Amino acid sequence: xxxxxxxxxxxxxxxxxxxxxxxxxxxxxHHGHHHHYVPGMTTQKKLFVVFLLNFTMAIVxxxxxxxTNSTAILSDALHDFGDSLSLALSxxxxxxxxxxxxxxxxxxxxxxxxxxxxxxxxxLLGGSIxxxxxxxxxxxNPESVHAxxxxxxxIAGLVVNGASVLLIRTGTSLNERVVSWHLMEDVLGWLxxxxxxxxxxxxxxxxxxxxxSLMITTIIVFNVxxxxxxxxxxxxxxTPASINQTLIExxxxxxxxxxxxxxxxxxxxxxxxxxxxxxxVLKADADKESYLxxxxxxxDEVKKYGLWxxxxxxxxxxxxxxx
Numbered sequence: 238x239x240x241x242x243x244x245x246x247x248x249x250x251x252x253x254x255x256x257x258x259x260x261x262x263x264x265x266x267h268h269g270h271h272h273h274y275v276p277g278m279t280t281q282k283k284l285f286v287v288f289l290l291n292f293t294m295a296i297v298x299x300x301x302x303x304x305t306n307s308t309a310i311l312s313d314a315l316h317d318f319g320d321s322l323s324l325a326l327s328x329x330x331x332x333x334x335x336x337x338x339x340x341x342x343x344x345x346x347x348x349x350x351x352x353x354x355x356x357x358x359x360x361l362l363g364g365s366i367x368x369x370x371x372x373x374x375x376x377x378n379p380e381s382v383h384a385x386x387x388x389x390x391x392i393a394g395l396v397v398n399g400a401s402v403l404l405i406r407t408g409t410s411l412n413e414r415v416v417s418w419h420l421m422e423d424v425l426g427w428l429x430x431x432x433x434x435x436x437x438x439x440x441x442x443x444x445x446x447x448x449x450s451l452m453i454t455t456i457i458v459f460n461v462x463x464x465x466x467x468x469x470x471x472x473x474x475x476t477p478a479s480i481n482q483t484l485i486e487x488x489x490x491x492x493x494x495x496x497x498x499x500x501x502x503x504x505x506x507x508x509x510x511x512x513x514x515x516x517x518v519l520k521a522d523a524d525k526e527s528y529l530x531x532x533x534x535x536x537d538e539v540k541k542y543g544l545w546x547x548x549x550x551x552x553x554x555x556x557x558x559x560x
Contacts, residue, residue, distance in 0.1 A: 287401045287420070288324035291317050294397045301390040305383035308372050308450035309430050310390055315364040316426060316457055317394075322357050344546070347507040351468050358465045361457055368454050375447035382446045387434035394427035426453055467508060474504040477511050480542060489517060489535055494527040496520045503544075510545035517551045528553075 298314035301307075338345040402420045429452075433445050476482050486498045501515040517535060519527060532551060539547050 283405055284324055284328040287405055288321055288328055290397050290401050291324060291420075291423075292321040294394060295321055298390060298394065301386065305386040305390065306380060307382045307387050307430075307446050308368065308375055309433065309446050309453065310387060311371065312368050312450040312453040312457075313394065313423070313426050313430060315361070315368055316423060316453060318364065319357060319361040319457070320420070320423060322360060326357065344506055344512075347510055351471060351507060354464055354468045358461045358468070361461050365454050365458050365461070368450065372447045372450045372454065376444065376451070379443035379447060381441075381443050382437065384434050384437035387430060387437070387446075391427050391431035391434055395424060395431065398423040398427060422456070426456075429453075471505050471508050476503045477505045477508075480511055480513075480544075485513070485539065485542060486515070488538055489515070492531060492534060494519055494523050494531050506545065511543070512546045512548075513539060513542075513544050514548040515550070517549060519551065519553050523553065 295314050295317035298310055298317055302309075302311035302314050333346045333349055336346050398420055402424060405420065429449060433449050436442070437445060480503050482501055482503050485503070486501050489495060489498045495517055497518040499516050499518070501513070503511060503513045505511045517531065519531060523531075528551060532549075535549050535551070536547070539549070
């Protein structure tokens with residue numbers, strides 16, 4: 238068996254260079270994200286400020302929901318507590334992601350974000366169940382709410398979440414973009430609370446409050462299961478939906494010096510950074526020149542798929558070892 242090895246090029250892990258000692262015989266490459274400097278607040282500082290705003294608002298909402306007897310505001314308080322946890326974890330993981338890979342975590346610390354998603358999902362799901370135990374009886378026997386108080390809290394929520402969106406929406410990192418979309422959901426939720434609170438000041442329809450609460454809770458639960466499904470597939474090392482493993486093998490097999498491509502595996506570290514390993518068997522008449530050509534060609538070919546890390550093993554004779 239003959240193999241090829243190339244150096245790792247890392248644009249990831251906060252821009253740190255990594256040096257790995259690999260056995261000769263594999264062609265490796267890393268393709269990461271470039272971090273662009275934007276004058277002003279760093280991503281970490283923005284996330285921390287937005288976290289403080291949302292956490293403070295969540296506490297105020299919890300008190301306000303009890304004071305106004307509004308399950309809709311309590312539901313949004315739960316939503317904001319969940320967002321606050323997400324923001325805190327995003328802020329922390331933004332720091333962790335700058336750490337270099339080490340002997341304990343040779344692929345780096347990116348997968349810690351999955352653990353954060355699981356923790357956040359469990360908390361949101363538990364909170365949603367509690368809210369539902371409050372909402373369902375209200376649907377049967379609606380209770381009056383303090384509509385004017387609801388309106389004031391809704392306005393405050395729109396101001397806080399709106400300010401958070403404006404602060405974070407100019408960010409270039411994936412972290413900032415995801416948080417921005419999440420905060421936009423909060424803005425829409427508060428807009429719904431505001432509309433209902435205004436209607437209740439003119440029409441005594443107390444069932445509107447638990448109906449709105451049920452809608453907000455349903456959206457939270459839907460997003461929890463959607464996110465948990467994605468996390469589950471990443472944990473189980475399923476092939477990313479954006480990657481067609483068969484097409485990659487077919488593309489590699491087209492080279493005139495390649496007789497077979499086998500044992501191709503594609504999985505994801507964190508849902509964003511995908512890893513590929515594959516074996517390439519050269520034709521019987523292949524020489525050293527063909528070997529070097531295939532080595533470079535295969536490495537360039539897999540770059541088209543936006544893979545973060547690739548390991549390509551090139552063989553003159555097919556290995557009988559099953560991987």
